[in-house]
Every structure is written in C-alpha cells, then in structure tokens.
Amino acid sequence: MSPRPGRRSELLELAVLGLLHEAPMHGYELRKRLSGVLGTFHAISYGSLYPCLKDLAARGWVVEDASSHGSRGRIVYKLTAEGKEHFQTLVAEAGPDTWEDERFGVRMAFFGRTEASVRLRILEGRRSRLEERLDALRSSLARTRERLDGYTLELQQHGMESVEREVRWLDELIETERATPSGTTDSGAPTGQPATTTSGAGNYPSAHGE
C-alpha cells in the first residue's frame, strides 16, 4: 500500500466525486462548479483538477463517458458504482480536521446524497469543534483584554459573534434533523427545506482564504 504517486488531496477528490454524483461533467465545467462547493470563491486550478480526474479514472471511480462527448475535444466523466461507494466512505470518515471550515462546508454541500445518521454526526462534530474554538477564543480574550486596542477588540468580538451565530444555526439544523426521522436518504435528494424557520443565524465558510 505505497502512497501512490497520483494521490491528491482528499478534499478535492470528495468535491469532484460529489459533483459528478449529480450529473456527468467535463473538467472545464467541473472547475466552475467547484468554486461554489469549495470555500468562498476558492477556484481550483486546472493543474490540480486534471491530474485528479486522471487519478480518479485510474482507480475506477469515474469513467470517460464516450457516448456523451459530442463535438468538442472534451471528456465527460461519470461516476461508477464503486465511485458512489467511495464517495459514501469519504463523507462518512471522520479525521481530526473533518470539522474544519472548508471540510465541513463541502460535506454539507452534499447532504442531499448523505445518509441521515452521517449527516447528524457531521453537524454535531462541527458544533463541538466550534465550541472548542469559542472556549479558546473566550479564554484568550479574558487573558489579553486589558492590553488590546479598540480595533483588535472589535475584530475579536466580531469573530466570536460569528462563531456563536454558527453554533445557533447548527442547533436549529440538528434539532430539525432529529425531529425528522426522514432517514436514510440516498439517491433521492430531499427537495423540502429541512428547517422551515427562516431565522438562519450564524455563518459558514463565510470568510476564508485567498
């Protein structure tokens, strides 16, 4: 089980498989959609995407869909049965960073194709990750409050409020999720809103990098 030369970041892999779960697509289109699913306007480069697609194909998780590549030289990829399985494995597996902003965002973006029990686990994991963050933030603020100038204080406060808001948002989602034993969705995406309340406070990969 050598580390394979082609192995790319598990996040990109997950995002690509997730998008192809909806519909077959070629690389160029995939890249555009990827920005929406990955953090805020983080556009992935072709230099990452194409090698990743080749790799996924080599492992049998996607195949070139010969029938649909009409006129242009484009290559339409579609998910295989093994690919679907692998996608389920990936969303469900919980490493130490699974609850970080971008990771969480991608997973939630594919909730429509995720089992109810896994969804709940992800929401709860995210929530407790944020609680940890709040604790750290609070104690750091308590320690340094004196020395801080107005701007820094404003910044810290703003950050904390955002996290608090996201926690409240998650609480609502979790509650709705628990109340609805709608269960083991797989292929059929639940078109109804999970939370009927429009309140929706909090924030998601709102702010992120570069």
Add this chain to the structure above:
Amino acid sequence: MSPRPGRRSELLELAVLGLLHEAPMHGYELRKRLSGVLGTFHAISYGSLYPCLKDLAARGWVVEDASSHGSRGRIVYKLTAEGKEHFQTLVAEAGPDTWEDERFGVRMAFFGRTEASVRLRILEGRRSRLEERLDALRSSLARTRERLDGYTLELQQHGMESVEREVRWLDELIETERATPSGTTDSGAPTGQPATTTSGAGNYPSAHGE
C-alpha cells in the same frame, strides 16, 4: 533584484513584523501569538517560521536582541527602524488579494499601528470586495435556486447572511473612522474603542481553514 531564495509569503512576513512591532519576542512565543493574528487557529509551523525570521534578519528588518536573551538558548528578535518602515509599506500596499479574508484580518489586527488614511482605504477595499462577492452569490443563487435541495439552500443562505453582516459591520467602522479625524496614529495605540456602539454585527475570518 532577483527573487531571492529566502523569500517567504508576504502574509507571514507582515504578521511577524506586526507582532514584533508590539514587543521583541523569540520564535517559539511568536508562533503562539501568530495563531491569533492569522485566521482562526491556523498555527504556522516552525518549518516556515524560523526560515522566515532568518530571512527578515538577513534583510535588516529585525535583529537578534543580544541583551535580552537571558538564560535559555532562545533568540529574541526585535524590529529595526527599517523594519518599521517596511511594515508600513507592506500594510499599505494593495495587491489584488489584499482584501481576501486572511489578508484583511491580519491588516486589521495591526490597525493600532496603521495610519488613519490607510486604515480607511483597507476598510473600504474590504467592503467593496464583499459587495462583489455578494453580487456573485446572489446571481448564482438566482440561477440555481430551483435545482437546489434544502441543505444546499440553507448553506448558501447562511453564507450570504454572514457576508451581509460583515458589510454592515464594516459600514459602522468606516463611519466611525470618518467621523473621527483622530488621524495619523503611528506608535501610540489608540486605547479607546473606535466604535462605541456595541452592536457589532457581521463577521470576520470567522470561518477558516484547517
């Protein structure tokens, strides 16, 4: 002016210079403080930090402060006059990514040592960057709303609300900044809060990566 082998990311450089502006410090301590200043709990590794310090020293922006490295083998760095100047250049310079989350956060964290006019420019730059983001988000939502399942919708909505909140927060900060011709702060950190309103909606590098 060859690209110099030691050149590290301008963001880390800025953060380090900014922290040393407050007080001389050694690498180990610097690393701990860096997490607060860089996005949410993004701890930088020593493998990045120490080479960066060496590089800054080689350029004369920091020096090893021989007098203060008491007992241990630790090396205390302090900012030189040229270092201070370079810091001012860095905070003031506006590249195409200057307004992205992490970049903005670091700059705002050092507002206490930034000229009033530069502060205003940064806040306004950030604000218009967020407006662009909102436009993109809104049109993307308008285009795809039909096809979206409840979860994705909730996620998008949540993200948008967060950005909107940050815009309102910035509006307040900008207004206060304009109202107060307090001006060209340099060394003395303004201990008073810039915005007396506790409202503080919006969010900052709230969510971030890994």
Add this chain to the structure above:
DNA sequence: GCCTACATGTAAATAGTTACATGATTGA
C-alpha cells in the same frame, strides 16, 4: 478571417508541512 471563450494538459516553480534531530530548563 479573426477573436473570444471553450477545453485539455504538463513542467517548473512555489509554498508549506511533517518528521526528525538536538538540547536546555522546570517542576513533581
């Protein structure tokens, strides 16, 4: 006919982390 957007790909450069090596100091 030509320009723009579509579409795929690769090599080299760049950025950053991990794993390791080393040693000093403090407190139980």
Add this chain to the structure above:
DNA sequence: TCAATCATGTAACTATTTACATGTAGGC
C-alpha cells in the same frame, strides 16, 4: 531523576499554482 515543555533548526516530502503549449468552435 524523570517527564513535560520550552526552544531551535533542517531535509524531505506534499500539495498546489503559474506559465506555458496546444487545439476547437462559435459569433461578428
């Protein structure tokens, strides 16, 4: 004395972007 934490450093590896190279299709 032993473990934990403090403290610095580097080589190898991983990930990812940039810059380039190449060609197609559709609109003006």
